[in-house]
Amino acid sequence: MELTRRPRRLRKNAAIRDLVHETDVRVTDLIAPVFVVEGAQKKEAVSSMPGIFQYSIDTLQIHLKEVWDSGVRSVIFFGVPDHKDACGSGAWDPDGVVQRALRMAKSSYPDLVCIADICLCEYTDHGHCGIVRDGEILNDETLEYLSRAAVSCAAAGADIVAPSDMMDGRIGHMRRALDQAGYQDTLIMAYSVKYASSFYGPFREAADSAPAFGDRKTYQMDWRNKTEAVVETALDIEEGADIVMVKPALAYLDMVKTIRDRFDLPVCTYSVSGEYAMIKAAAQNGWIDEKSVVLESLTAMKRAGAGMIITYYALPAARWIQEQQKGETYESH
Numbered sequence: 001m002e003l004t005r006r007p008r009r010l011r012k013n014a015a016i017r018d019l020v021h022e023t024d025v026r027v028t029d030l031i032a033p034v035f036v037v038e039g040a041q042k043k044e045a046v047s048s049m050p051g052i053f054q055y056s057i058d059t060l061q062i063h064l065k066e067v068w069d070s071g072v073r074s075v076i077f078f079g080v081p082d083h084k085d086a087c088g089s090g091a092w093d094p095d096g097v098v099q100r101a102l103r104m105a106k107s108s109y110p111d112l113v114c115i116a117d118i119c120l121c122e123y124t125d126h127g128h129c130g131i132v133r134d135g136e137i138l139n140d141e142t143l144e145y146l147s148r149a150a151v152s153c154a155a156a157g158a159d160i161v162a163p164s165d166m167m168d169g170r171i172g173h174m175r176r177a178l179d180q181a182g183y184q185d186t187l188i189m190a191y192s193v194k195y196a197s198s199f200y201g202p203f204r205e206a207a208d209s210a211p212a213f214g215d216r217k218t219y220q221m222d223w224r225n226k227t228e229a230v231v232e233t234a235l236d237i238e239e240g241a242d243i244v245m246v247k248p249a250l251a252y253l254d255m256v257k258t259i260r261d262r263f264d265l266p267v268c269t270y271s272v273s274g275e276y277a278m279i280k281a282a283a284q285n286g287w288i289d290e291k292s293v294v295l296e297s298l299t300a301m302k303r304a305g306a307g308m309i310i311t312y313y314a315l316p317a318a319r320w321i322q323e324q325q326k327g328e329t330y331e332s333h
């Protein structure tokens with residue numbers, strides 16, 4: 001049969017496919033989340049996320065060596081404190097669990113990009129991301145506390161602070177607070193497009209941060225909406241965000257593309273705990289091939305326009321990417 005275009009020619013063999021392929025995931029695009037607990041000698045498994053652990057600072061130091069050796073160059077810290085109170089004061093305690101972890105990380109691995117997730121939910125006894133009065137999550141009253149947390153993490157060495165609370169005006173408030181405290185060079189990665197997603201379920205076990213009442217729908221975004229994502233991102237950029245984020249990732253690739261196309265600054269996407277748990281569970285059952293599903297998913301996030309990806313698969317993915325680069329996908333000759 002005579003055909004002018006035969007797209008299959010471009011897929012003829014592995015070497016041609018590698019020659020013409022368009023999208024790569026680089027190891028340095030990946031950001032590994034870490035959960036830090038109080039105490040010593042702890043490495044507690046998170047049951048809904050097999051392969052993910054909560055570390056005390058001493059065991060975290062060993063884990064960060066694994067991170068560094070894997071080629072991953074960025075981590076995002078989440079604190080799981082023993083003490084919680086109404087206003088989440090552990091979030092800005094200079095000796096808080098994340099602040100100590102940051103100091104250890106920056107002294108052991110000065111070139112590791114340390115990102116501090118900034119939120120109150122892990123530190124409040126009610127588990128909400130803001131100050132609560134009469135069952136309402138207060139916006140403006142919360143900003144001061146978030147800024148304190150950001151300044152205290154910057155002081156402990158965070159290269160980037162990443163507010164994930166979704167209060168209005170937090171980026172501007174935080175930028176001013178950081179600048180006034182002398183941290184002009186600390187970046188802000190804004191969780192700009194953060195949906196009120198059920199995909200966060202396993203994280204709330206890992207970070208012990210489930211809300212004691214109600215849900216997060218008055219502050220996190222309604223997943224039926226698209227235009228408000230553009231508004232949220234525009235505001236965060238106006239207020240001083242350096243990097244913006246879309247979260248979750250897999251079910252929201254349309255939003256990754258929308259934000260990539262409309263704004264001119266780096267876009268991160270967060271492949272959340274529920275995405276990890278789904279792939280892990282299916283893989284453990286032998287229903288899918290873990291490595292190829294993970295690489296396919298991460299590549300899809302890059303193809304949609306993400307420049308960087310927070311993923312619980314960062315370390316294994318780094319190994320798989322390096323295997324691919326070494327050409328281990330080819331038959332040897």
Ligand code: PBG
Pocket residue numbers: 117119121129164165199200201202203204209216271272273274
């Ligand atoms: C804190 C925060 C959450 C996640 C990241 N930062 C939980 C939430 O908003 O309920 C979720 C991450 C994940 O599911 O992997 N606000």
